[in-house]
Amino acid sequence: MDPTAVEGTDALDPDLRESLDAPADAPAEGIDVRDAPAPKPLTRTLETLESLPAETVLLQRNDRVPVHLFDRLDERGYRYETLERDGEALTAIRRE
Template structure:
């Protein structure tokens, strides 16, 4: 969470309990989402929630995080829409990806080829 202009804490945490356990392992929900894609299901997982951010912050945060992750890590990005502008950038950088619709978000699973 982060403070808004009034000093109140707003926004989602990137390690919400319903998606990640206390040791940052994917929960059954995240594992089920990954299994719907061609991503490796035995790789380490990092979750990024950008649902409340306006453009271009989701694109920027995703690309910056991918640059910092190990090649074998799968990134699971939760967004309020399909990140159409992100797809060509991922392809250019050697990533595979698939987006799946969850009940409250569009989930894009990203992994290195």
């Protein structure tokens, strides 16, 4: 298993998905970029999104709200919602 992957249970947790306005029935993938130096979280997230099927929700776990990512997501037509909890930021990203 990829050591930077978000635990599958987090990516599939229905309560977390509801909090992040992510469809409960959509497939999900997760990445953990908490320890990655800038700009790796941004580039890794965008690269991962490009490789995912359109219906898949990406759950990014970061140590901060990824504000520099948001403009890039807007430009590419993605919806996103971020939840801060327990000293980290969880962002669900999906195509509109």
